[in-house]
Amino acid sequence: MSYILEVNNLVQQFDLNKGILDKIKLRKGKICIEEKVVHAVNDISFKIKKGEVFSLVGESGCGKSTTARTVIKLLEPHDGEVIFDGLKISELTRPQMVKQRSKMQMIFQDPYASLNPRQKVIDILMEPMLFHEKAKDKDEARKKCLSILEKVGIRAEQSERYPHQFSGGQRQRIGIARALAVEPEFIVADEPVSALDVSIQAQILNLLMDLKEEYQFSYLFIAHDLSVVKHISDKIGVMYLGKIVEKGTTDDIFKRPKHPYTQALFDALPRLEGNNLIHSKGIEGEIQSPINLPKGCFFYERCEKRIAKCQLERPVDVAVDEGHYVSCHLYGNNDE
Numbered sequence: 001m002s003y004i005l006e007v008n009n010l011v012q013q014f015d016l017n018k019g020i021l022d023k024i025k026l027r028k029g030k031i032c033i034e035e036k037v038v039h040a041v042n043d044i045s046f047k048i049k050k051g052e053v054f055s056l057v058g059e060s061g062c063g064k065s066t067t068a069r070t071v072i073k074l075l076e077p078h079d080g081e082v083i084f085d086g087l088k089i090s091e092l093t094r095p096q097m098v099k100q101r102s103k104m105q106m107i108f109q110d111p112y113a114s115l116n117p118r119q120k121v122i123d124i125l126m127e128p129m130l131f132h133e134k135a136k137d138k139d140e141a142r143k144k145c146l147s148i149l150e151k152v153g154i155r156a157e158q159s160e161r162y163p164h165q166f167s168g169g170q171r172q173r174i175g176i177a178r179a180l181a182v183e184p185e186f187i188v189a190d191e192p193v194s195a196l197d198v199s200i201q202a203q204i205l206n207l208l209m210d211l212k213e214e215y216q217f218s219y220l221f222i223a224h225d226l227s228v229v230k231h232i233s234d235k236i237g238v239m240y241l242g243k244i245v246e247k248g249t250t251d252d253i254f255k256r257p258k259h260p261y262t263q264a265l266f267d268a269l270p271r272l273e274g275n276n277l278i279h280s281k282g283i284e285g286e287i288q289s290p291i292n293l294p295k296g297c298f299f300y301e302r303c304e305k306r307i308a309k310c311q312l313e314r315p316v317d318v319a320v321d322e323g324h325y326v327s328c329h330l331y332g333n334n335d336e
Contacts, residue, residue, distance in 0.1 A: 003083075004186055005048040005071070010080035012041035012070045016291075038068040039290045042242040042298075043080070048186075048218050048235075055221040055229040057265075058239035061287060064222045067150055067239070068188045071220060072104050073097055085185065087274050102132040105179035109191040111171035115163040119297075120161040125149070129181045144183060151214075152177045152207060169200035176207065180215070190222045200320035202215075205232055209297075226265060230254060235323075240289060241298040258326040260305045288322045297329065305330060 017035035023131055041063045044261045048054045056064045069075045071082055073089060082090040089100055106112035125145040126138065128142060135141035146156050152173040155186060172192060189208065192203040209232055212219065223229050223263055229236060230250065237247040238259065246259040257263050285302040297310040309329050317325045318332030 002005060002050060002054075003047045004050045004085055005220070006081075006083040006084070007047070007071060008045050008081045010044050010067070010070060010082065011078045012075060013078045014038040014040060019046060036291060038244050039293050040069060044237075044244045044292070045080075045238075046235075046237055046243070046244065046247060050185075050218055050222060051216050052234045053212070053213075053219040053221055053232055054220075054237065055223060055231055055233040056233045056237045056239055056244075057223050057226060059283075059287060061290075062239045063242035063290075064224070064239055065190050065251055066242075067107070068190050068222050071189050072106055074106070095117055095334050102128075102134070102182035104187045104188070105184040105186075106188045106190060107172075107175050107179055107192045109263055110195055111168060111175045112163060115171060115178075117163055120160050120162060121149070121154070121166075122146075122162075124174065125159075125178055125181045128178065134181045145177075148177045148178060148180050149174075151180075151211070168196050169204065172204055173207065176204075176211070180211065183258055184217055186220070188220045188222070191224070193228060194224070197280075201228070208232070226254075226269065238265070241293070242290060243298055245299065245328070246324075246326045248321070252321065252324040256321070256324070258320050258324070258331060259299075259328050260303045260330075261299050264304075279320065292312055 003198070010205065014037065016038060016328065017070055023331070044067065046054060056067060059066055066075065070077050073082070077090050079255065080090070084100065084104060087100070089097065092100070097240045099110060117172055122142065122145055125148065126141045129135050135144055146159060149159055154170065154173055154177065162176065166174065168256055192208070193204050205228065208219070220235065221229060225285065233250045235249055236253045237244045237254065238261065239245070240261050246253065247264045253262065257266060283302055288294060288298065288301060295314070296312050297303070297306070300306050300310045305328060313329070315327045315329045317327050320326050320331050
C-alpha cells in the first residue's frame, strides 16, 4: 500500500523579534544579540498510508495543531519536507499549491469561527466546489451540495440558513460537508470534537469514520484526548514539546506504551476500581518553554524515570517492535 503523505524532519519556528534592534540586549554591561524563537515543531517524521487514520496526541501547546497547519501548508515549513501523493508540496509556491487544495482539506476545531457568518450554508459549500471546478455550473453544484449535506445530517431546507442558526454539532457537520465538497483524498481533522458536548462527540466521530469508509480518504487526526483516538486510529504519534516521542499502531500505544510521557498520559486518565472512580494526580510540573529548548530530553524535568544521560543528550528514535518507535534513553541504542 502506497503512502499518501510523508513528513520528513519537519521543523516549524516562529521568530518573536520584531527587527534587528529588538535582538540587541545589554547583559552585565555588555551588548549581545538575543534571539527569541519559538521552536513549535522539532524535527518530526511520520507517514500515512492511503485510507489510513494517523492521530497526533499530546497536551495543549505541544505543537499538534501547528504540525497540522504546516503539513497542509497553511504555514510555510521552516525546514524539512512534506510529500503528498508523490509530490513534494513543501517546495510549491502559493499559486502551485492552489491546485492541490482540493485534494487536501481541513476540519477546524471551532466550527463557528471557521464558517463565514455572512454566507448561507449552501453558498459556503458551493463556493469552493465551483472554484475548483467540481461542478460544471451552479445547478449541478447545488444538487451535489444538497446531497453532501444530507450525508452529514443536514436537511435540504436548512441549507438556506446562516451558521449562527445551527448548534455546535450541526456547525461541525457543515464544516465536514464543506471539506467533502471538493472531493478530497486527505483530510486534516484538527480537534474536531473538542469544542462539542460529550453527547455530540461520538456522533461526529462516527460520522467521520462512516465517510472515510464511503470515500476511502485518509485522515491526520489531531486530539489531546486519548479516548477519542482509540477507536478511530490505525496509528498514533505522541507529541511532547514539538517532538514525536513515541509512534506505533493503536495497539502498540494502548497496550504497550513505552515512553514515560505516554505512560504518564495513561496514568492521568480517571479509572474505575470496583465502584470507585479514581482520579490520578496527573503529570507533575509544567511543560518547558518552546523558546529555550533543553539540551537533552525534552521530558527530563517531569520524568520519574530519568537518568543522568537524559539531561545531557537528546534521544533518537529506537524501534522497540516492528513499526513501534520510541525516543527515550531507556531503550535500544539510547541506553549505551
